[in-house]
Amino acid sequence: MSNLANKPSVISIRRAYEDPSENDGYRVLVDRLWPRGRSKESLKLDQWARELAPTDELRKWFGHEPQHWEVFQQRYRSELAETEKLQQMQLLLADAAGRSITLVYGAKDEQHNQAVVLRDVMSKLLLK
Template sequence: MGTIEIRRVYEAEDVKGAVFLVDRLWPRGVRKSDLELDGWLRDVAPSDDLRRWFGHRPERFAEFTERYRRELDEHPDAVRPLLEAARQGPVTLLYAARDPDHNQAVVLRDHLLDRLSR
């Protein structure tokens, strides 16, 4: 099993393994030709309603985490490519949010690690 790293899309130099953008929206100021991706997995990102509700407010992160994990559990096919890639080697999840500790990639990484350890 490989490692799963998370990295801000704006700091995506020297990433390891398979690289996936895990935001529903394309990041501002980034040309598609500037990123070497193995996939843009929009469907693994939080729903628009959940994303808007969270609004990157740290005080909502615990509740966001619970709701987002429920969404992930309800759509196992969305995470399948990430699980398969992580079984083969390292994976890097790219996200655009400014806060490195309170974003969907943190929750997604932990969800994937939980699934892989089962």
């Protein structure tokens, strides 16, 4: 696997409907669907990692309902624990080449969304 010697020091999240910041570093859209009403230019993405988004089945089941949050996190973490997903996350970390990473998502709820979970999982990968 890729050498992660140039690991990013920070993984943050930002809504797709917020303006990009010069401090965002490597910007990655982590939704399976493109954010409605946003152009490619306005998002200023370095990558679209739709394969790291929750499966359609899990995404639809969750429906961004806070009462599903705990179970959603468990199920999504299980998806991310698959070998292929771990390799994709490691590749994303390597692609950032030491820059900070901003995971971009479209959900309205800033506390209950897949980017929150993905940030946590990827941050733990940095510690290994």
